[in-house]
Amino acid sequence: MKPTVVVIGAGSAGLAAAAALLERGVRSVVLEQGDRVATSWRQRHEDLRLNTIRWLSGLPGLAIPRHAGRWVSRDDYIAYLERYALEQALDIRFGVRAQRLNPNARGWQVDTDSGVYEAAHVVVATGNDRVAWQPDLPGLAAFGRPVMHVAQLRRAADLAGKRVLLIGAGNSAVEIAGHLVDHAVAELWMSVRRPPNILPRQLWGIPLHPATVALRYLPEGLRDRLAQAISRHVFGDLSRYGLPTATDGPFRRMRTSGVTAAIDQGFVDHLAAGRLRIVADVDHLTADEAVLRDGTRVEPDVIVTATGYRSGLTDLLGPLDVLDQHQRPRTGKGREALPGLWLTGFWPAIEGNLRQHGREAGRIADGITTSRCRSAGPPSRPTSLRRQSPTPDSQHQPLRSSL
Incomplete structure (x- = not known):
């Protein structure tokens, strides 16, 4: 069959x-x-x-x-x-x-x-x-140090003691930035082109995820205003630490670009404590430096791109x-x-x-x-989802379980 x-x-x-x-x-x-x-x-x-x-x-x-x-x-x-x-x-x-x-x-x-x-x-x-998407950085071929997408990074601890330039400011970037600081990178620069919408994972110990589900039928503008108000209440104005405020709300950005909000898992505390530094977008690379749009030069040991997927x-x-x-x-x-x-x-x-x-x-x-x-005509319906057996002609390999 x-x-x-x-x-x-x-x-x-x-x-x-x-x-x-x-x-x-x-x-x-x-x-x-x-x-x-x-x-x-x-x-x-x-x-x-x-x-x-x-x-x-x-x-x-x-x-x-x-x-x-x-x-x-x-x-x-x-x-x-x-x-x-x-x-x-x-x-x-x-x-x-x-x-x-x-x-x-x-x-x-x-x-x-x-x-x-x-x-x-x-x-x-x-x-x-x-598919991990890697930006075409001018001068990449001449840059003499490792460049990897965050999808290639198996353990943040592998970069301990390194000077890291992290390109991107979406959810993956905000998440991995916190882990890199936790695992004691020597220095972390975060190159931001478009400021993220950062939301807390929970408020007063209560997870916010169920609230986003319950409020999903509200108008987009109202949901954006509520999310931005929660972000300001929890984090304050992050522009004082060099991270500009996003000009559009998280729900509008999701609808127009497919980019989700960044969920804080310690990133903001690290930013406020000066354990990482927000820098401008990358203009081009030299043999051992990244030259930023504002003319600043940084010399990372490794570049990690958190620039999304396709x-x-x-x-x-x-x-x-x-x-x-x-x-x-x-x-x-x-x-x-x-x-x-x-x-x-x-x-x-x-x-x-x-x-x-x-x-x-x-x-x-x-x-x-x-x-x-x-x-x-109507199909037959098994009495139990879990008791349904595979068909006799199935030739698939046995599944491996870690349980």
């Missing part, structure tokens, strides 16, 4: 989609280019923790265990996704890299480095942060014309981009990306189920 659905990507969005389909009796196969689930999470630095609260970050059918704490670590979240894939008995083919999607008479053809898959529906869940969807989707100029899907969350083509996990949100994956998965599964009902 050919699967009804091919899901591309075994991260949180792809696993949620496959589980939602299985709950509705729809057979799918998940293609994952890595050798285990959660490939992108494994590539992040070891100090990473979720900025969203544990009980609002899980997937449908299985909660993140309480022992993971309020703010779940990278390793605990990877272990959770491994357990999720095992308990939902998902058919995952590891080491299979999807290369191109093409429509055909039966639905869709997925060309991979391990052969061709055909299905009536394809769900693309490869992640919004799949979806990398252009190669996969080719000429299908379903992406905008920023490589983001034109369709809404969990909606068909083309008949039988669905995308999930590509819409970051201040109220939490992970929480959305389950909601998008349910919407996609309902849409595919409705499509099957129109063409073949």
Whole structure:
């Protein structure tokens, strides 16, 4: 039997989609280019923790265990996704890299480095942060010291004792800056082109994540004003430390640019204490210096760029014309981009990306189920999501669990 659905990507969005389909009796196969689930999470630095609260970050059918704490670590979240894939008995083919999607008479053809898959529906869940984006710095070829994207940094402690120039001021930059100071870099300059919106993770010990979820239906302008008021109350005016105030609010910036707010995990305290210094945007590099727009010169031992990511969807989707100029899907969350083509996990949100994956998965599964009902009558429905077994013809490798 050919699967009804091919899901591309075994991260949180792809696993949620496959589980939602299985709950509705729809057979799918998940293609994952890595050798285990959660490939992108494994590539992040070891100090990473979720900025969203544990009980609002899980997937449908299985909660993140309480022992993971309020703010779940990278390793605990990877272990959770491994357990999720095992308990939902998902058919995952590891080491299979999807290369191109093409429509055909039966639905869709997925060309991979391990052969061709055909299905009536394809769900693309490869992640919004799949490809690290490195700026083209003038003079980079002549610069004689290491330059790395933050995605390549496995441990902040590896840069202890170094003079670091950090380029960027988004959430990744604010987060890693705090970790670099914690791990005793010799000096840290933070090159800022566009000032970030910085929000506290909690207020008076109460997490703010549930509040952002509860207030998501308010007008954008009102949410921005509330967020800016909270930021001023907690942090005061950060321009006295050299960090200008953002001219637009976090929700407007998210909508217009896809850039999320920066969540403070100690960064502001380090900034106020003078443990890091805000500097101007980089103009160009020399053999051993970075020359800034204001003429200042700094001499770092290493440059770390925290300049964001791209979806990398252009190669996969080719000429299908379903992406905008920023490589983001034109369709809404969990909606068909083309008949039988669905995308999930590509819409970051201040109220939490992970929480959305389950909601998008349910919407996609309902849409595919409705499509099957129109063409073949009602599908059979398993009595229990967790007791559903993999199909007999499944040839996927066994999942490895760290639990």
